[in-house]
Amino acid sequence: AKERGRGRVEVFDETLRERARARLQLETELRTAVDGDQLRLHHQPIVDLSTGDIVGREALVRWQHPVEGLLAPGAFLDVAEESDLIVDLGSWVLDEACRQGRLLTASSTRTHVAINVSARQLGRPDFRRRVENALATSGLGHGQLILELTETSLLKAAKSTLADVDALNRAGVRLAVDDFGTGYSSLTYLQKLPVGVVKIDRSFVADITTDAKRRAIAKAVISLGQALQLDVIAEGVEDAEQAAVLADMGCRQAQGYLFGRPTPFEHLVGTTTGS
Ligand code: C2E
Ligand code: CA
Ligand code: CA
Ligand code: CA
Numbered sequence: 001a002k003e004r005g006r007g008r009v010e011v012f013d014e015t016l017r018e019r020a021r022a023r024l025q026l027e028t029e030l031r032t033a034v035d036g037d038q039l040r041l042h043h044q045p046i047v048d049l050s051t052g053d054i055v056g057r058e059a060l061v062r063w064q065h066p067v068e069g070l071l072a073p074g075a076f077l078d079v080a081e082e083s084d085l086i087v088d089l090g091s092w093v094l095d096e097a098c099r100q101g102r103l104l105t106a107s108s109t110r111t112h113v114a115i116n117v118s119a120r121q122l123g124r125p126d127f128r129r130r131v132e133n134a135l136a137t138s139g140l141g142h143g144q145l146i147l148e149l150t151e152t153s154l155l156k157a158a159k160s161t162l163a164d165v166d167a168l169n170r171a172g173v174r175l176a177v178d179d180f181g182t183g184y185s186s187l188t189y190l191q192k193l194p195v196g197v198v199k200i201d202r203s204f205v206a207d208i209t210t211d212a213k214r215r216a217i218a219k220a221v222i223s224l225g226q227a228l229q230l231d232v233i234a235e236g237v238e239d240a241e242q243a244a245v246l247a248d249m250g251c252r253q254a255q256g257y258l259f260g261r262p263t264p265f266e267h268l269v270g271t272t273t274g275s
Helices: 002-035 077-082 085-104 127-138 151-156 159-170 188-192 202-206 212-227 240-248 265-273
Strands: 039-048 054-065 069-071 112-116 145-150 174-180 195-200 231-234 253-255
Touching: 002 054, 002 077, 002 085, 039 085, 039 112, 039 265, 054 085, 077 085, 085 112, 085 127, 085 265, 112 174, 127 145, 127 159, 145 151, 145 195, 151 174, 151 188, 159 174, 195 202, 195 212, 202 212, 212 231, 212 240
Parallel strands: 054 112, 112 145, 145 174, 174 195, 195 231, 231 253
Antiparallel strands: 039 054, 039 253, 054 069
């Protein structure tokens, strides 16, 4: 028994070591990707449910890995979050999304570009300055940039961070609560912070046509949003039935495969600037 016990420990050690090694390699490669030219942005449309018009786009990061090909954030964001890489990655996304967003919204300056901001990025003392820089450099207009934050990072944020967010909001940057309904949902931050948008997490939308409880939650969120005069965006809308149920509940905006997949910036400008 003792022998086998030790054997197990060794196997366990080996697995841990292997995992740590793979993680370290991923971190090294991601560093190269962030410093080099391997990150990309894909843009997914957000539409008005009654007209079908595009009201904005969410920029989603991708990694064009030299060997593995195009990687979604699920493959590398954890590693980025656990190191400081998320800060540099986030800065790249901020600058690039503003630059690309300016080009994508050139013909309709009422549309917005939304980016995801991690807690660690938000907590940096220079976050506000970086956002102001990105706006000034890109020329993106008042109200055109939305920062998507999760409930958890909003609740974790320090006073000084919240003051910076307030200042940014006064300068025309809008704030969205991402994955709404999946966090602690204390709701108190909705009155303390200049939140203008809530995004209903796609887990509530997924079975909205079949699950009465989820439908009730979605409905409550939409009503809450209306009462607080927030824009409510339903995420992960994949079929017309879901869209119809949401529209019936008074939801005005939606995002999901039904309306458009995340698409490389190059493809989007290709259709507008191509001769
Ligand atoms: P998210 O912010 O909730 O973004 C929406 C995710 O849902 C995206 O996955 C999008 O491709 C996917 N999606 C959109 N419509 C549908 C649909 O109809 N059905 C289904 N099943 N999925 C849909 P993606 O691009 O893999 O991103 C995953 C997460 O990674 C994002 O979730 C966000 O939390 C994070 N993320 C993405 N880009 C960035 C970034 O630049 N910075 C940071 N910090 N996080 C990012
Ligand atoms: Ca998001
Ligand atoms: Ca989301
Ligand atoms: Ca999410």
